[in-house]
Amino acid sequence: MDKDLENLKKQALSAVQAARSVAQLDELENKWFGRAHGELTQLMKGLKDLSPEERKTAGEELNHLKVALSEAVAEKRGVLEGSAWAVAAETERVDITQPALPKKSVGHLHPNTLVQRDLEDLFTSMGFMVLDGPELESDYYNFTALNIPENHPARDMQDTFYVKGHKNWVMRTHTSPMQVRAMQKFGAPLRLVVPGKCFRNEATDVRHEHTFYQLEGLVVDTHITLSHLKGVLEAVARHLYGPATKVRVRPKFYPFVEPGINGEVTCFLCSGKGCRVCKCSGWLEIFGAGLVHPHVLKEGGIDPAQYQGFAFGLGVTRLVMLKYGIDDIRLLESGDMSFLEQF
Numbered sequence: 044m045d046k047d048l049e050n051l052k053k054q055a056l057s058a059v060q061a062a063r064s065v066a067q068l069d070e071l072e073n074k075w076f077g078r079a080h081g082e083l084t085q086l087m088k089g090l091k092d093l094s095p096e097e098r099k100t101a102g103e104e105l106n107h108l109k110v111a112l113s114e115a116v117a118e119k120r121g122v123l124e125g126s127a128w129a130v131a132a133e134t135e136r137v138d139i140t141q142p143a144l145p146k147k148s149v150g151h152l153h154p155n156t157l158v159q160r161d162l163e164d165l166f167t168s169m170g171f172m173v174l175d176g177p178e179l180e181s182d183y184y185n186f187t188a189l190n191i192p193e194n195h196p197a198r199d200m201q202d203t204f205y206v207k208g209h210k211n212w213v214m215r216t217h218t219s220p221m222q223v224r225a226m227q228k229f230g231a232p233l234r235l236v237v238p239g240k241c242f243r244n245e246a247t248d249v250r251h252e253h254t255f256y257q258l259e260g261l262v263v264d265t266h267i268t269l270s271h272l273k274g275v276l277e278a279v280a281r282h283l284y285g286p287a288t289k290v291r292v293r294p295k296f297y298p299f300v301e302p303g304i305n306g307e308v309t310c311f312l313c314s315g316k317g318c319r320v321c322k323c324s325g326w327l328e329i330f331g332a333g334l335v336h337p338h339v340l341k342e343g344g345i346d347p348a349q350y351q352g353f354a355f356g357l358g359v360t361r362l363v364m365l366k367y368g369i370d371d372i373r374l375l376e377s378g379d380m381s382f383l384e385q386f
């Protein structure tokens with residue numbers, strides 16, 4: 044073999060041995076066999092300038108060199124690729140003897156929220172809009188606009204938390220203040236519910252909390268009667284507790300409705316036999332309701348000669364007790380994780 048070719052072969056083979064990666068091998072291949080500037084490619088192209096005798100010998104030698112280099116590269120490529128797999132297998136090895144990591148605890152919705160959202164879905168399916176109202180409310184919307192003037196004994200029905208130094212602001216005692224706010228904003232006809240937190244200065248017991256949830260409902264339209272009200276509330280009770288649920292309605296005084304009623308369902312704990320939760324009556328009160336008082340419609344800017352309305356305030360926390368069989372309302376806001384984790 045020509046001396047120059049002999050040297051080229053030596054250098055090339057030792058470069059293949061020295062290569063440490065597949066990328067380096069690719070570079071070498073390009074250096075020798077590259078179409079435009081590869082060293083061997085150039086030599087092949089030069090054959091045409093030789094005499095036929097010289098071309099034959101040189102051509103054979105170049106071909107042998109090409110085969111030798113290609114084989115050396117292929118062999119080295121196999122070695123490098125094999126060791127890359129081995130490295131990956133080692134670094135990505137899964138240690139099946141490692142103890143499991145502690146399970147991350149993920150929170151969930153509070154039962155009050157579950158029932159509230161369920162009711163929001165039910166009411167939107169009946170064409171009601173869902174509104175939000177302020178928890179810190181003006182004395183005017185919480186009482187006065189609802190036909191409960193200052194110093195009237197009806198205010199004693201709902202004692203609340205006042206804000207020090209701001210006697211005209213109270214923590215709302217019910218969701219009813221949104222009745223007049225909504226009438227003033229949207230006018231008639233109206234169909235809405237307002238879920239939210241309420242506050243009362245209560246001596247707490249198994250049925251009463253100082254902080255609890257209500258869901259207000261208000262419908263204002265022409266030709267509204269008590270039957271519409273009863274129909275809606277029965278639909279709510281059946282939706283929550285099944286088609287056999289009984290609702291008992293009795294007269295009750297609320298200054299902002301005329302007539303006023305309250306509604307009870309069969310006590311979940313004693314199935315109507317009488318127990319400490321239902322004060323031995325067999326029934327649990329879940330809402331107050333009635334036909335909107337003409338004074339309240341007027342306060343909302345609606346003409347009572349043209350429109351009537353019904354309103355109700357569902358005790359959502361009581362509905363939660365009934366749905367899940369909770370025998371003490373105070374558990375719901377207690378922050379007791381062993382209780383909350385059951386939902």
Ligand code: FA5
Pocket residue numbers: 216217218219243245250251252253254255257297299300303328329330331332333354355356357358359360361372
């Ligand atoms: C009211 O709050 C009226 N705003 C309801 C109303 C709305 C009447 C529209 C007429 C028209 P009452 O104080 O009865 O009414 O409360 C309504 C419901 O809230 C009760 O039936 C009860 O389920 C629940 N509730 C009242 N006080 C508490 C309390 N301290 N803890 C838990 N739930 C309560």
